[in-house]
Amino acid sequence: MATPAPGSTDSDAPSWWEEDLEAYLSRLESQRGLSEHTVSAYRSDLTRFFREAEEHGADSLAQIDRTLIRRFLAELDRAGYARRSIARKTSAIRAFLSDAVRRGELSANPADGIARPKPRRTLPKALPQRAVTSLLEGIDGNDPKSLRDRAILETFYATGMRVSELASLTTDMVDGQDSLRVEGKGGRHRIIPLGAHARNAINRYMQEGRPHLLGKQATNALWVGARGAAMSPRTLRRVVRNRAGTFPHALRHSFATHLLERGADLSSVQQLLGHVELGSTQIYTSVTRHHMRETFDRSHPRA
Secondary structure, three states, X not given: OXXXXXXXXXXXXXXXXXXXXXXXXXXHHHHHOOOHHHHHHHHXXXXXXXXXXXXXXXXXXXXXXXXXXXXXXXXXXXXXXXXXXXXXXXXXXXXXXXXXXXXXOOOOOOOOOOOOOOOOOOOOOOOOHXXXXXXXXXXXXXXXXXXXXXXXXXXXXXXXXXXXXXXXXXXXXXXXXXXXXXXXXXXXXXXXXOOHHHHHHHHHHHHHHHHHHHOOOOOOEXXXXXXXXXXXXXXXXXXXXXXXXOOHHHHHHHHHHHHHHOOOOHHHHHHHXXXXXXXXXXXXXXXXXXXXXXXXXXXXXXX
């Protein structure tokens, strides 16, 4: 731990944990290639934990014990934090302290053995197939924004991409292509076919809509706003909310659910979604089983 610079006061010096935290986050960025958003979440979670630890009298890593960690997590639970949020904070604390053990700053990890709360299993909410078709065909304007928004929603539904992946598309990635090579979480790449409806919508947007929005700006970003600047994930979410009254993940859920309802195998859907573990995709089987039961009850003469 660095000592205060000569002439500095106690109020000028960083807290006992701040320099270690920044060094740790820097290693996460450089060694594991985590996104800026993920690193920011780690910083927020760990900063809150260490500030709570200070309030309970801790003034060094050696004073972090299991009781203090459990007390912190219990306070989050009493404050009404979601299980998923508490689980994330538990993982962040455990990972930081494991790093301290590897670096010889602690002899053991006090977070070992503290179980993460299991998030409640919630089924993804997919839009009915007819609703998606009606939504997409309802965006039928010829103005540049309508052409762009139709292409955005068609591409979301055709590929099941994450909003960050859609925001990263460039003109050369889609020009004349019938599939997209996208970079997902952890820098993993995958190929996603691009259906005819999405291709047609993108081509029309690029020919008739994008040039008007782009103006004199110079960018190869596929999606551009009214002033020609590249659209961020946040602005793409806004487009989906304004046009569809929902969030991009609903279209991703619809993409996966509708594929399975029409007979796609689970491993293919896993690859298209960019899931590392098959278990992340298996949650959709519950949705399709429910759909199958409804179809049976509605269709079989002796159901």
